[in-house]
Amino acid sequence: MKPELDRSYPDAMDTWPVAKLRRDQLHKLRRVLKHAHRGLSFYRERYDKAKIEADAVRNFEDFARLPTFTKRDVLDAIREKKSFRTGMESGAGTDMGVLCMTSGTLGTSFLYLPRRWAEIRGNSLARAYWWAGLRPGMRMLMAAPAWHSLAVQETRVIHRLGVTCVVPWGTFLPRHAGSFLAAITEVKPDFVSIFLPMLYALLAECRRRNLRPADAFQSVQNVLVVGAPMTPLSRAKLREDLGVKDLFEGLGNPEGLTAMECSHHRGHHIFIDCCYVEIIDPGSGAPLAAGKRGNVIVTSLIPHGSVYIRYDTEDLGEILPGLCPCGKTWPLLEVYDRRANAVEVARKEIFPYDVRLCLDKVPELIHIPFALLRGRRAAEVLKLKVQQPMGGGALEILENQLKAQIKETLGLEARIEWTEELPERWKGVAVIDEDNGGRARV
Amino acid sequence: MRKLRRLIRQASAAPLYQRKFDVLRDDASSSLKAFVRETPTTTLEELIAEKLVTGDPYSSRWATDHAPLVVFQLEYGTETSLYVGLGPDELKGYAEALRRCWSLVGLGSGDRVGIFDYGTSPVSYLASSAFTPYLRRGAADALGCLVTCNDGEANMSQRAVEIIKYVRPRILFLRSDCLHPFALEVEKDSLSLSDYIDALVTAENEAVLSTAERVAYEKRLAVPIYRMLRVDAAMFLAVECPRCRLLHSWQDLFLVEAPAGGSEEGGKRNPAPLVITNWFAKSCPAIRYVSQVKATLEPAGCPRGPKDLRIAT
Numbered sequence: 001m002k003p004e005l006d007r008s009y010p011d012a013m014d015t016w017p018v019a020k021l022r023r024d025q026l027h028k029l030r031r032v033l034k035h036a037h038r039g040l041s042f043y044r045e046r047y048d049k050a051k052i053e054a055d056a057v058r059n060f061e062d063f064a065r066l067p068t069f070t071k072r073d074v075l076d077a078i079r080e081k082k083s084f085r086t087g088m089e090s091g092a093g094t095d096m097g098v099l100c101m102t103s104g105t106l107g108t109s110f111l112y113l114p115r116r117w118a119e120i121r122g123n124s125l126a127r128a129y130w131w132a133g134l135r136p137g138m139r140m141l142m143a144a145p146a147w148h149s150l151a152v153q154e155t156r157v158i159h160r161l162g163v164t165c166v167v168p169w170g171t172f173l174p175r176h177a178g179s180f181l182a183a184i185t186e187v188k189p190d191f192v193s194i195f196l197p198m199l200y201a202l203l204a205e206c207r208r209r210n211l212r213p214a215d216a217f218q219s220v221q222n223v224l225v226v227g228a229p230m231t232p233l234s235r236a237k238l239r240e241d242l243g244v245k246d247l248f249e250g251l252g253n254p255e256g257l258t259a260m261e262c263s264h265h266r267g268h269h270i271f272i273d274c275c276y277v278e279i280i281d282p283g284s285g286a287p288l289a290a291g292k293r294g295n296v297i298v299t300s301l302i303p304h305g306s307v308y309i310r311y312d313t314e315d316l317g318e319i320l321p322g323l324c325p326c327g328k329t330w331p332l333l334e335v336y337d338r339r340a341n342a343v344e345v346a347r348k349e350i351f352p353y354d355v356r357l358c359l360d361k362v363p364e365l366i367h368i369p370f371a372l373l374r375g376r377r378a379a380e381v382l383k384l385k386v387q388q389p390m391g392g393g394a395l396e397i398l399e400n401q402l403k404a405q406i407k408e409t410l411g412l413e414a415r416i417e418w419t420e421e422l423p424e425r426w427k428g429v430a431v432i433d434e435d436n437g438g439r440a441r442v
Numbered sequence: 443m444r445k446l447r448r449l450i451r452q453a454s455a456a457p458l459y460q461r462k463f464d465v466l467r468d469d470a471s472s473s474l475k476a477f478v479r480e481t482p483t484t485t486l487e488e489l490i491a492e493k494l495v496t497g498d499p500y501s502s503r504w505a506t507d508h509a510p511l512v513v514f515q516l517e518y519g520t521e522t523s524l525y526v527g528l529g530p531d532e533l534k535g536y537a538e539a540l541r542r543c544w545s546l547v548g549l550g551s552g553d554r555v556g557i558f559d560y561g562t563s564p565v566s567y568l569a570s571s572a573f574t575p576y577l578r579r580g581a582a583d584a585l586g587c588l589v590t591c592n593d594g595e596a597n598m599s600q601r602a603v604e605i606i607k608y609v610r611p612r613i614l615f616l617r618s619d620c621l622h623p624f625a626l627e628v629e630k631d632s633l634s635l636s637d638y639i640d641a642l643v644t645a646e647n648e649a650v651l652s653t654a655e656r657v658a659y660e661k662r663l664a665v666p667i668y669r670m671l672r673v674d675a676a677m678f679l680a681v682e683c684p685r686c687r688l689l690h691s692w693q694d695l696f697l698v699e700a701p702a703g704g705s706e707e708g709g710k711r712n713p714a715p716l717v718i719t720n721w722f723a724k725s726c727p728a729i730r731y732v733s734q735v736k737a738t739l740e741p742a743g744c745p746r747g748p749k750d751l752r753i754a755t
């Protein structure tokens with residue numbers, strides 16, 4: 001199969017006037033809604049119960065009145081039906097396709113992804129990789145975790161853009177950092193797509209081998225990072241350490257969301273060709289305007305395979321007001337953290353990202369993994385476990401610097417516990433529940 | 443013997459083989475026998491040494507001007523990483539080998555298949571065109587199966603059990619080193635495995651589960667266990683047949699030798715390392731690769747595949 005080198009990419013859709021984009025989105029929303037109401041029992045039962053006619057949804061306001069659901073609802077449906085088939089998917093078992101999975105402490109849900117889905121979502125994602133500098137003829141480092149829908153999408157991106165790829169042995173866990181680093185230094189990709197905690201693990205591996213990260217990444221022009229947010233300081237430091245042109249952050253979930261930074265790094269442009277995003281007040285469910293933080297609600301506009309309509313991701317985020325200076329008209333989204341990662345300290349709601357900002361201000365602690373500790377009851381003191389930076393040295397000094405940063409930035413007292421290693425998780429470890437035997441949340 | 447001549451000619455473009463073939467007599471490609479007699483073998487140690495000396499990721503085995511479409515780092519745990527590059531021929535032939543493994547263990551249209559292995563293992567990446575760029579037809583596409591793939595980490599056993607319960611694959615392929623944690627998880631869940639699946643297939647690179655272990659786990663989990671052999675450096679696959687319980691492989695895809703197979707000891711032939719020549723790997727050839735697996739070649743003739751190669755480990 002020849003790479004599709006002839007396709008010029010991307011098209012002009014990302015600069016369409018806003019009114020035209022809205023019309024296109026509404027059309028796709030109504031199409032997917034009809035598909036769901038006619039063919040997917042998960043939605044039909046819910047909508048019938050709520051006496052909602054899919055055909056009666058004529059505008060975004062009507063759409064915003066449809067019920068939302070969470071991962072818990074999907075898992076309940078799986079357990080009730082004792083099957084991956086929850087009634088959210090069409091054609092499972094008849095069309096060519098694969099089943100991918102989600103991870104998480106709540107449990108595993110399955111997504112049926114037929115070939116048509118992979119084409120549409122993958123072609124859309126190809127634009128994101130193009131923005132990040134991936135070009136025909138380049139070689140990309142791709143980790144192939146076949147259980148994750150990103151692998152299915154990247155497979156399509158690579159074919160679509162006519163690039164070749166190198167796949168290191170293993171999976172996105174720090175213990176495989178050695179093989180990832182070898183693949184980068186030996187097969188010399190031009191472009192790296194990676195989960196952020198794994199990128200940090202690669203830096204640690206470089207330190208272990210006494211190798212300058214910029215030497216290891218000599219062939220690499222750009223890096224696309226997913227899985228956890230980079231702070232502005234950590235991005236700048238990563239770019240400097242790796243010696244790459246730029247690092248781009250992608251946001252996404254298998255259920256439908258794709259959002260991607262442009263070179264202005266002012267937030268993540270929502271890929272409105274494939275998904276529709278709303279922000280709602282978690283209490284009342286009311287839609288929130290741009291600039292207000294709330295729960296991120298995602299609707300996939302692809303009427304194939306597993307379809308998610310008004311799925312409450314339980315992420316805390318906001319649509320940023322105004323247009324991006326890059327000229328693209330796709331709205332900008334920022335996601336701050338998982339709601340479930342909130343820890344209450346001294347009557348304040350603290351998220352791991354807030355604490356990361358403090359660690360970043362202590363140069364030795366940039367890129368160092370850490371986790372918040374959460375007890376059953378709200379605490380007065382912020383407790384965290386921080387991985388000891390390599391080279392050991394004056395932990396006491398670092399501890400005092402970090403405590404001072406936390407006090408200054410968050411107005412909180414902190415108790416810091418140094419640890420040699422944190423539990424290994426794909427997306428890193430954000431919060432450890434103390435009453436859960438110290439088990440980490442994913 | 444046109445096939446043989448073509449393979450030798452193509453492989454000669456790769457520096458590693460060029461050196462080996464320089465010493466070949468003209469009649470080396472006149473027959474398989476002459477080829478086996480004349481052509482030097484290639485060992486894992488040689489691939490490592492070549493990689494260390496030249497720095498070439500493919501150990502000087504890459505034989506065309508085009509860059510590989512997909513490069514896979516191999517699971518060898520050696521002092522330096524080894525790789526194979528795959529072009530269209532490799533992707534097609536290798537996936538065909540996996541399709542035949544699936545067919546032999548009884549998979550067909552409409553079946554669901556689970557895989558408890560890394561996405562970077564050929565057991566996974568050849569399973570579906572959705573998993574590997576430029577793979578036109580994976581085993582699942584060719585047979586009409588629906589496949590789901592877990593990761594290859596032992597601590598993913600719980601999710602493997604969820605796959606069993608909610609996807610109900612007809613067969614679960616799993617890494618041999620995941621068998622123990624998987625069995626523990628099945629027991630923790632009090633799952634009657636045979637209510638959900640027909641069989642397990644264990645797979646590993648250049649090794650197979652011992653018969654004693656297979657029997658013990660079959661008893662413990664109360665499902666048949668078949669073994670699959672990967673030899674990743676040679677892009678080779680073989681799988682245990684449910685009927686004759688020997689490994690089957692295919693002579694149109696591979697030439698397999700077990701050189702000491704002729705020697706007798708109390709009427710029993712001594713197992714010898716399998717030597718593999720790959721017929722479809724033209725860009726990244728594997729010629730007389732000496733694997734770490736000791737086996738004997740048995741006569742063909744199983745009703746499940748009368749012409750298949752049969753290997754006893």
Ligand SMILES: [Zn+2]
Binds near residue numbers: 261262263325326
């Ligand atoms: Zn922009």
Ligand SMILES: [Zn+2]
Binds near residue numbers: 683685688744745746
């Ligand atoms: Zn047989």
